[in-house]
Amino acid sequence: MIYTITPNPAIDRIVYLEGDLTPEKNNIIREKYVDLGGKPTHVSAILEQLGGTPNKATGFSGELNKAELVSIFDKYHMNHEFIDIPDQRTRESIIVINSSGGSYMITERGLKVSDNDKEKMYSYIKENIRPDDIAVVGKPAQGFSVEDFRYLIRLLKEQNAYVACDVAEEYLHVAIEEKIDFVKPNKHEINDLFPGDEPIHQKFNRICEKVPNAVCSLGSEGALYKVENRFYQAVPPEVNVQSDTGAGDAFVAGYIYGVANGFDISDRVRWGILCSASKVQHYSSCQINKDDFEFIENNLKIHEVI
Numbered sequence: 001m002i003y004t005i006t007p008n009p010a011i012d013r014i015v016y017l018e019g020d021l022t023p024e025k026n027n028i029i030r031e032k033y034v035d036l037g038g039k040p041t042h043v044s045a046i047l048e049q050l051g052g053t054p055n056k057a058t059g060f061s062g063e064l065n066k067a068e069l070v071s072i073f074d075k076y077h078m079n080h081e082f083i084d085i086p087d088q089r090t091r092e093s094i095i096v097i098n099s100s101g102g103s104y105m106i107t108e109r110g111l112k113v114s115d116n117d118k119e120k121m122y123s124y125i126k127e128n129i130r131p132d133d134i135a136v137v138g139k140p141a142q143g144f145s146v147e148d149f150r151y152l153i154r155l156l157k158e159q160n161a162y163v164a165c166d167v168a169e170e171y172l173h174v175a176i177e178e179k180i181d182f183v184k185p186n187k188h189e190i191n192d193l194f195p196g197d198e199p200i201h202q203k204f205n206r207i208c209e210k211v212p213n214a215v216c217s218l219g220s221e222g223a224l225y226k227v228e229n230r231f232y233q234a235v236p237p238e239v240n241v242q243s244d245t246g247a248g249d250a251f252v253a254g255y256i257y258g259v260a261n262g263f264d265i266s267d268r269v270r271w272g273i274l275c276s277a278s279k280v281q282h283y284s285s286c287q288i289n290k291d292d293f294e295f296i297e298n299n300l301k302i303h304e305v306i
């Protein structure tokens with residue numbers, strides 16, 4: 001079973017403008033969408049769209065607007081079991097997209113969890129997650145210290161689960177230190193971890209020494225990965241981009257689909273690219289269409305990085 005653990009989910013309010021966002025002007029909305037946010041929730045939503053891969057979405061949710069969050073889960077037919085935080089709301093992310101391209105993401109800090117709330121999550125993990133399950137963990141909510149996050153990772157490893165993290169900053173550093181099974185930093189996050197002007201694949205290699213199946217996401221330039229001491233870059237074809245919000249999360253979903261189906265790292269990366277290159281062609285945060293896959297697959301380019 002795959003468990004996506006989103007300690008701080010979001011409800012995305014995605015706004016497409018008639019023009020480009022301009023200060024001191026009434027910026028007219030052309031279209032608007034509501035979708036999931038907070039990364040691991042996207043993995044569950046996309047696994048449901050792929051079909052055939054049982055998964056459960058869990059984490060914390062605000063009691064006050066739980067009905068709206070559940071209505072979006074239901075749109076994706078997601079199997080979910082969240083721990084409610086009384087008297088709080090699941091945060092909102094506002095994503096504003098210019099008609100000429102480019103977007104702005106404005107996100108609330110979100111849930112504040114107590115020690116009692118954290119204990120409920122730890123108990124949930126101990127009672128439900130079994131050896132060989134896959135756990136995909138997102139950025140902690142307020143009230144989760146870095147060391148609480150380290151404890152959560154270690155708890156999942158004690159359950160002998162496959163642990164994947166879609167996190168950044170100090171949480172990414174902990175995930176790498178704890179040698180989890182999968183992380184997907186982007187180029188900027190790697191440069192933050194390892195400042196300096198050495199080539200990105202050499203910096204990336206320092207992560208691979210602790211997390212062998214790590215992937216470096218490169219946006220529209222695809223993904224960098226390592227197989228038997230050689231580095232490869234998988235590059236998707238150019239597609240008609242509606243919104244790149246959630247593209248990295250979609251990559252994680254495709255990669256995890258590959259892990260669950262026993263694919264090797266090259267095929268896991270391929271599935272990650274299929275899902276992320278499909279996602280950007282759609283308006284909301286975690287929508288894909290399998291009809292997009294044939295063109296992407298037929299035009300995917302893979303080359304060795306020297």
Ligand code: TA6
Nearest residue numbers: 010012036037038039093246285
């Ligand atoms: O990666 C896309 C996304 O999950 C959006 O859906 C939006 O919810 C935002 O990122 C949340 O980012 P955060 O890092 O705060 O969890």
